[in-house]
Amino acid sequence: xxxxxxxxxxxxAEPRGDRELVYAARGGEALAFDNLFYRYRDGIYRLGLAxxxxxxxxxxxxxxxxxxxxxxxxRLEPDDxxxxxxxxxxVNLSYNRRPxxxxxxxxxxxxxxxxxxxxxxxxxxAERAERRxxxxxxxxxxxxxxxxVVVLHYLNGLNLAEIAExxxxxxxxxxSRLHYALRTLRVQLSAHPGLDFEPLEVFGATELQMHKQAR
Amino acid sequence: xxxxxxxxxxxxxxxxxxxxxxxxxxPLRARTATVGAARxxxxxxxxxxxxxxxxxxxxxxxxxxxxxxxxxxAFVFAGAVTSVESVPTVPDxxxxxxxxxxxxxxxxxxxxxxxxxxxxxxxxxxxxxxxxAATARRRExxxxxxxxxxxxxFVARP
Numbered sequence: 001x002x003x004x005x006x007x008x009x010x011x012x013a014e015p016r017g018d019r020e021l022v023y024a025a026r027g028g029e030a031l032a033f034d035n036l037f038y039r040y041r042d043g044i045y046r047l048g049l050a051x052x053x054x055x056x057x058x059x060x061x062x063x064x065x066x067x068x069x070x071x072x073x074x075r076l077e078p079d080d081x082x083x084x085x086x087x088x089x090x091v092n093l094s095y096n097r098r099p100x101x102x103x104x105x106x107x108x109x110x111x112x113x114x115x116x117x118x119x120x121x122x123x124x125x126a127e128r129a130e131r132r133x134x135x136x137x138x139x140x141x142x143x144x145x146x147x148x149v150v151v152l153h154y155l156n157g158l159n160l161a162e163i164a165e166x167x168x169x170x171x172x173x174x175x176s177r178l179h180y181a182l183r184t185l186r187v188q189l190s191a192h193p194g195l196d197f198e199p200l201e202v203f204g205a206t207e208l209q210m211h212k213q214a215r
Numbered sequence: 216x217x218x219x220x221x222x223x224x225x226x227x228x229x230x231x232x233x234x235x236x237x238x239x240x241x242p243l244r245a246r247t248a249t250v251g252a253a254r255x256x257x258x259x260x261x262x263x264x265x266x267x268x269x270x271x272x273x274x275x276x277x278x279x280x281x282x283x284x285x286x287x288x289a290f291v292f293a294g295a296v297t298s299v300e301s302v303p304t305v306p307d308x309x310x311x312x313x314x315x316x317x318x319x320x321x322x323x324x325x326x327x328x329x330x331x332x333x334x335x336x337x338x339x340x341x342x343x344x345x346x347x348a349a350t351a352r353r354r355e356x357x358x359x360x361x362x363x364x365x366x367x368x369f370v371a372r373p
Contacts, residue, residue, distance in 0.1 A: 034252040045248035050240075059250045067258040128238070135239035154236040155243060182224060182232055189235065 018082040026073050033073075037066050040083065043156050044090045050151045051094035061097065065090045084165040087158070091148060091166060131195060138188040146181035149174055 016024070016035070024032035044065055048058035068089055069076070076085070120128075139150055148167060152158045160178070164171040189195050224232070 030256075037252045037255060041250070042247050045250075046243055046246060049246060050243060059248055062248050062250055063254050063258050066252075066255040067262060070255065070259045131235070132239040132242070135235050139236075139239070150236070154233075155240045179224070182229070185236075186224065186228065186232055189232070195235070 022073065022076055022082060033070060036069070036082065040086050041066075044086060046155055047087065047090050047151065048094045048097075050155055051091075051148070052097050054097070057097045058094075061090055061093045064093050081162075081165075084162055087152070087156070087162075087166045088168070095144065134192055134195065135185075135189065138185050141188065142181055142184060146177050146184070149177045150181050150185075153178060 016032075018036065018039075021032045021036050025036065041062055045058050045062050048061035049055060052058055052061070065086055069082075069086060076082070139147060142150065149163055152163045152166065153160075158166070160171050160174045164174045167174070
């Protein structure tokens with residue numbers, strides 16, 4: 001269940017940890033704050049983009065999140081982990097800028113994923129793009145509580161404990177929401193004939209077992 | 216087997232789902248932001264500063280200001296209310312008179328019993344009129360006559 005954090009979330013050449021950087025930024029070292037910014041910028045941008053589906057809104061979320069962090073430097077506890085704090089602010093800002101009903105932005109996929117990979121025929125690339133589109137539509141159809149868990153886990157690579165800290169619920173609740181989201185996704189994806197997912201009969205094994213026991 | 220809850224996904228159910236989600240988020244995971252740290256610094260510089268907690272002296276100053284403001288507001292309000300209350304009201308004499316069956320001021324600023332009162336009959340009204348007329352006659356009679364004394368010369372001459 002634990003996923004490895006993506007390398008793109010971290011700064012490349014900065015050996016200091018978040019705690020040292022926060023202390024240095026408090027002391028007025030602008031470079032330390034810049035390092036923190038570039039360490040978490042892309043992850044927060046992707047989170048904002050996944051929720052708002054608007055690249056400009058996602059960039060504003062990045063700026064607003066770090067502007068708040070800059071103002072809160074004195075109040076931040078360096079011993080606590082900075083990443084959940086930043087993501088919590090970004091989640092709140094993202095949900096404040098969610099697209100209203102009826103407003104559609106461009107797809108999360110910017111089209112670069114539709115290009116055929118090496119050794120892949122155009123038809124296979126088109127099938128893969130269609131499969132991605134269907135999966136992302138199913139993720140979008142989830143409720144906000146379940147969608148944020150899926151996005152943080154599968155897109156940002158956060159583990160359950162970090163997600164629990166971000167959305168301020170117990171780890172068990174995160175686990176339950178992720179499980180519910182995956183079950184729902186499984187049901188929705190199995191309805192698409194082009195995707196290789198098991199049909200509903202296999203998925204509803206619990207109900208079958210209950211019927212058998214009742215007999 | 217769990218009777219009261221959804222069954223957990225088995226590994227062969229979970230793995231394709233994980234792969235599908237990983238693949239679907241792949242292009243989004245490759246996206247990078249184009250904003251730089253300078254934009255954050257500009258946002259911090261140009262945004263309104265957060266209110267800082269007040270110190271002891273500043274808190275005392277603020278309390279003094281608020282107290283003076285409240286006192287001036289109360290003074291102005293009290294003055295306005297007092298000026299409204301001090302406007303003299305004209306007593307409704309006719310109503311009081313009618314209800315009490317007493318006297319009232321008429322148009323010539325003279326006391327008169329209310330005609331519409333049930334306690335007043337025509338004889339009383341006639342008596343009032345007669346009394347007024349008698350008073351007027353009495354004043355005419357009591358007016359002193361102009362006397363001419365002989366000691367005054369040329370007084371009788373035209």
